[in-house]
Amino acid sequence: MKRTLPIILTFLLIFGFSIYPMKVEAVQEPVSGTLTVGVVAPEVLAVNLYNTSWYEVSSTDPYTEYWLNATIRHNNTLYSLINITYYFYASGYSWDSADDPNTHATFKWENSTDTWSLVGPTGTTWEIVTANCITPDRSQTEGTFTLAFKPSKIALMGTWYVNVTAWGDGNLSDHLTISFTMNFYAEISLTDTSFTFSNLQPGTANNTLSSPTDQDIDFAVICNAQYNVSYFTDGNWTTDGSEIDITNTNYFIGDDDSNPTEATETGIDPWAIHPTPDKTTPYTNQAVTQDDINGDAYETYLFQTVPEGTPSGTYTLTMYIEVVQA
Structure with missing residues (x-):
């Protein structure tokens, strides 16, 4: 009996682990x-101004074509842009000033139609050259847009600015x-490119033109x-071999009206x-021109005195009209 008990206990322990x-x-x-990612604003990365040889410039001549590059990025590709607006304005004015041929112009690219336009001022010499405007591949997230434009003939001389604003969804910019x-x-x-005094007699003063009529x-x-407007001859x-000396004389004069000897001058004094x-x-x-289509109109009446003893003949000279910065 003493030898069988351990064997039985061992069997029960093994059997218990097997069952449970x-x-x-x-x-x-x-x-x-x-997870919602919010709409983000586009980014204007760079703006550069070039002439039509792709040489970067810092100054422009009025009524000459230039190319303005704007590099834009948008996380959702450039198709997510709404428009790009270009505000040109003279020093002393603002991006949101009224369009004016002297001081402000607005251009725009519209994504929905891929079109370029001059918003204003219209009917002036501000111009957009649509044939040379460039829209990049809008399936990319970054690209360079090229605006081809001409400044107005009367865009004020001096410092100018251009603000490039890119608009995206959510009115973000x-x-x-x-x-x-x-x-x-x-x-x-010049409306009149020549003038004539006809059949003048020696000893007569302030003869008027026969042409223009x-x-x-x-x-x-x-x-x-x-x-300033100046006059001189060659x-x-x-x-x-004969001449009528107009050096240091009042023989050849101009005036802004038809009477160089009026008692009370109605305009400016006659000038030799x-x-x-x-x-x-x-x-x-003279004030900066306001009308860049028609300009500032001038009428110059010419008068010629023929001194006694002047030989007969057909005399010629060339008169020059010069405009310089005041």
């Missing part, structure tokens, strides 16, 4: 999640502003700064016109 094994169980349930210099610009448009030289000036009246290098400047500090 330990169990590990896992329970799973799905939980759905949502970003902008970048650069500055540049607008150079001096002036032009003269209205007896004056009509011209217009367009200028983007205050300016020499004296000459013919076959002499050969170069002498220049007579009757119009000084």
